[in-house]
Each structure stands twice: as structure tokens, then as C-alpha cells.
Amino acid sequence: MEIKIGRYSSSFRGEKKSELWNECEDIYFEELKYLDSYMKFFEYLNDEALNNVEYEMSGDEINFIIKQGSKHITGKIDKDKITAFTEIAVMEKQSVPVMRKLLEQNYALYYTKFALDENKIILKFDSDNKACQPEKLYYALRELAIKGDKTDDILISDFSSLKPINEHKIKLSDDVLELKYKYFTKWINEVLAKANDRHIIDKYSGAVSYMFLNLIYRIDYILHPEGALLSRLERMNSAYFAKDNKPFLEKLDTMKKEFERIISLEKEKVLESFYDVISTFGITNPTSHNSVQDTINNNLKNVDFYINEKREEYALLIFEYLAGYCFYHYGLPKPTLELLKIVYIILNEEFFREAGVKELYYDSSAKTLDEKLIKGRIENIIQEGKENFPLIEIKTENLKFNSLLSFLKSYFNEIYQLNYNIE
8 A cells, every 4th residue: 555644845955956046046136037047946846756847948938837736837937927827716606705705815915816717716926027036936836836725625615606627636546545534533533532531631631732733733744634624624723823812721622623523524525635636835834943942842841741640641642742743834854854754653653554664663562662673764864864964963872762752752852952054
């Protein structure tokens, strides 16, 4: 069974891509050759492993297609201007609520705007070449891509009068769909059972918040739903961290009720949100290692609290939460991303074993870690990472393999100390 985990990341593209970006800017600003600059721009943007950007210059015109989730951006650049758009949905007859919604969303957009093209809702961007330096073009196309990909499913879910158009979804095999649905329902039901236990809520409400947030991040990273289901998870996460003065227990109850609504959905409705896609822009922005360090610092004291309370399962939960929080909120450099992936594979061994993953690192029945396999994987990650970050290092001799908890504490201590300075 072939199953992909994690979402596409466009952070930290490496030295070769950085050189392309510098060339792109030099040609634009110093030589004023806009079309040549934009060709370098698309070469920078394209991920050769995915072929997520198609572009061609014919005479004084560039035509391009950018793939982002279920949507494709179609664009044209001539010697004077850039135009790009993505089709969102078909509106068979004019709807005041839909138009009001689009108008509201236009106010929140920086570079793009919703518009109507006959009976089609589109999201579009246009600019004169002289006013569209590479950095502006990048952020404009990023907004167009990410907003377009998210909006179609949400609008169609909210307004029955709208119909899908030009969806570019890659169908998953039946066995992958069944596995995702099995663990989607299993994980939600497990957390809801604990959240409905009055003793746990009264004594360990903090642990319940970790359970719900970790559930969001685990579903997002391992199962990565798209469309309407993804939007519901995002709204829950945003609502929890919103500085709105709502009581903590009220926020927990809101998440509990939302997961109860999600788990009550028909299986077919849930499976509509599980499909594969090709992307060009990551949702998260590149993040410094300081943010990862702050996240670790802010949560490790809670690990010690639950250890003292003899609640090891809650301490382990926090380590998974740390990895999930970083995956969800940060555009991580590849070494950190790959090192944290080891944590997810260890703590979700049952899923990965059933998915057919060979390198599992941990045997939950024997409660033993595969020291040789873990150290070998870490060494490979660090060796590959040194190409762009020559000072990174994990001192594997500091890792403790006598228990899962000891390993994770020592492992996060090493991740905390990663040195991403170039010199």
C-alpha cells in the first residue's frame, strides 16, 4: 500500500533555487528584461520531482499553468502585463448570498479578487510588468493558488446553488481510503471517550486540550484531508488560539461538539475530502528555528507535571503535540521536518504498521526502540542537511533508549540545540 504523509512544503528550497531567484531579480531590476526574468521565476517555482509548473515562451508571450491542490492557475504574460486566474465554481443563476460572500472575501485579499466570467466564479490577478517585481509576483500567485484551492470546496459546501468546475483531484485507491477512514474515526472516537469522562475533564483539562489539538494535527499530517473537512479542522484550531476571552472549558466543549458533528457525518461525505493533489505553494511560511525552540520550551514543563502525576500517556501526548504543532504552523527546514517525522512514526506505530511502512523504529508490544535503525536514520538526515546547513548536528550518543519517555526527552533536547547558522 502506497500512502503519503505530510503536506507539501515550499520552504527552504536550497542553494540552486536561491541562485535562480537571484538571477530572476537581477534580470528584472538591472536588465529590465521582464519576460526573461519571469522565465527564471517559473524555473525557480517549478519542483522538478512534481512538475507542478508548466510554462513556455513563444515570441513575446509566456503561457503558464500552476498546479495547487484541486485547482490550476492559468496565466499569460505579454510584453506589458500579467493576467492569471483560477476557476472556482459555476453559478447557474445569480445568488445574492453568494455575491455578498465573495464581496466580503475581496476585502481580505491583497493581490487578487473574485469576479464573474459569464456564469463562472473566478479568482484573478493582473498587473503591469513594470509594477510586478518577482517578489510581488510570488506572493500574488501564492494568494491566488492557496485561496483558490481552499475556496471552491467551502463555497460549494455552503451554497447548494454552486457547482464544481475543473477539479484536479487524484483518486486514492480503495485500500488507502479504507485505512484513512478507519483511523479517522478511531482517533476521533478515542479522544471523545476521554473528553466525555468527567474525572479526566475535572482533573486533567489541560491534557484534554492537548488531545483535541493533537487530534487536529495528527489527522492533518497523517491523513491530510482536503476541502471542507480541512476547513473545519482549521477553524477549530483558529478558534482555540483566538484571543477572544472565551473561557478555557468553553473552548474545549466547542471542539468536542465539533468533533461529534464530524464523526456523525456519513462515510461517503467524509471520503469526499480524501484525495491526492499536486501543489506548488506550501500553506506555511518558512520559520526560524527559534520558533521551534520556543514551542518546545513552552510545553516541556507540562511533560514533567504529568510524569509526576504518573500519567505517562499524557506526557507522551505532549511530545506528539510538539511535532504536530510544528508541522501544522511552521514551514520547517528539511532536517527538522524529517527528525520530527520520526516522532510521529514512533507514536503512531499501529497506523504505520498497517500502512506497510518498513522502518517503524518502535515495537509497542515489546516496548522497545530500534536503536540502530533510529541512529542510522538520524545520521542520514543530518548528512543530507549539511549540504545547506553545515553546522547542524545531533549527538546520538546523548539519546537514551531505555524507555520511550526517556528517548523522547533526550531527542527533543537534541532537536532544540540544532544549529542552523551557516557559519
